[in-house]
Amino acid sequence: MFESYIEDYNEAVYEIDKEGAIEVVEKALQEGVTPEQVVFDIIIPSIEEMMAEIVINADTNLAQHFMTAQIAAEVTEKMLAKFKIPPEIIGRVIFGSSHGDLHSLGKRIVIGCLKSMMIEVIDLGVNIKAEDFVNAAVEQEAQVIAISSMMVHTATGEEGSSRVRSLLKERNLEKQIKIVVGGAPFRFDHELYSKVGADNWAADGVTAAKMIKKLILEVKT
């Protein structure tokens, strides 16, 4: 029975059927599945499933990534309010688009995935200065700064990830705070992340969330 919820939910997400996905969750709750099970046994595995699908199936698209993340975040938020014991948060991320960059789609995809993976996100918005990323990370005791850039000059510019790296170095924070970057320019040049001083990058939102989780756990151990 439980397997059918997973199957139906995944199918709805894959078909970008938001209403269908929510109906599956509601049906599961009515039939005795707990909110905790919904998050940990349906939503998170669904994200993992999409990740696996990206690797083997080149036909997955941005629309599916976007809706997977949005549905996951929405359902998770609703379920968290119903948890018997508040879940343990894995870690904290400061998120924003780099200075001069006003794009927000990629950011929303990754944030959606992170929220459903029990990672707290502080979204600074778009067009964020390097200093603001670092100051927020220190104030909020975040383990990762995630910087989204959709244009070459904002990805490689002096006010982007490179500057965040310099600031972390100057303030001796490199062990406590890691940098992850993403966005179109990094998709074209897979080595670009290291040239702008980031610790890692990801080609899509779902993989980015997993990457960020890994870095958080590294910092915390």
Next chain:
Amino acid sequence: MTPLEILSATILGEPTPRVPIFCNLLDQGARTLNMLPKQYFSKGEYVAEGQLKMLKHYGHDNVWSASYVGKEAQLLGCNKILFSNNGAPNVADFVLKSWADIENFVIPKDITQHPQWESIGDCLKILHQEVGKTHPICAYVTAATSLPVILMGMDKWMELVLVGPTDLRDLLVKKCSDFVQQQLSAYRAAGANVIIYANPFATTYFLPKKLVVDWSMPWMQQDLKGGIDNIVFYGGMAPINTVTELVVDKLNINIFYPAPEDDLIESKRFIKGNGLTSGVLDDIKMIHWSPEQTRNEVKRIMQLGKPGGHFLFGTGFMPMALPEENIIAMLEAAFEYGSYE
């Protein structure tokens, strides 16, 4: 043969001395004239002068009338553009703040009378006079299904396309399509002879194939009901090979500008010896290549693309961070390896 004759002959599959070589230099124009981008883009005369100077300096085949993509948003009411000294200008204020604004959104009755068209018209007039008979003059038009991205932001538009009310979605696309048709006519009348018709929302990188077939294609037919002369289909740097056959079949377009990720051999197969497809160099990677690496990549693309003709060598929208020596190495190699003689 002039570059324009080479391009026309290549499309028809007639003999040419070399492959057409497109180098999309836009933002570099300001630096060429020792201006800041905001000043450079303020007048069509400056943009034309920058294009002509770069054409003389580098010797590639094409010039650009478009100043920046955000210009389309300005024609539709955007009042704020974020200029950067290191890259492309960016839309800084969305015309449509929410879906509720769509109902009252109005497109200009005649864009050629819009103050924002003045610089485009002035630029095209000069380019047409100077090189209109010899060189391809490119214009950039965003398709109706993708245009809302610069009007409301990618995420809001994606949400409306995927889960929003379809009548509201299509109302906006209808308005955008009217604007696209106006732009196509205006560019053609002003002398643009290559129109890059960009539609990321007709690629399976962005949308599921079903939506591309059932929704994007009919709107593209609407956009292009005035004809497909000089139209080049472009996915906005998203791969297009998965939809190329569909575009040929539904729209009769047979000129393509794929992404660097697209398999060039496949791209060539899809056009079936008609029209033209392009081998596009990854100019983001080129930022960190050596001149020798750049030459090798040009050689590789030419070796794949040249057999059978119907082939153009091109770049993305050359980032400003590209080293001058790489641009020169790329073009030298393109002329050397692109020769059919």
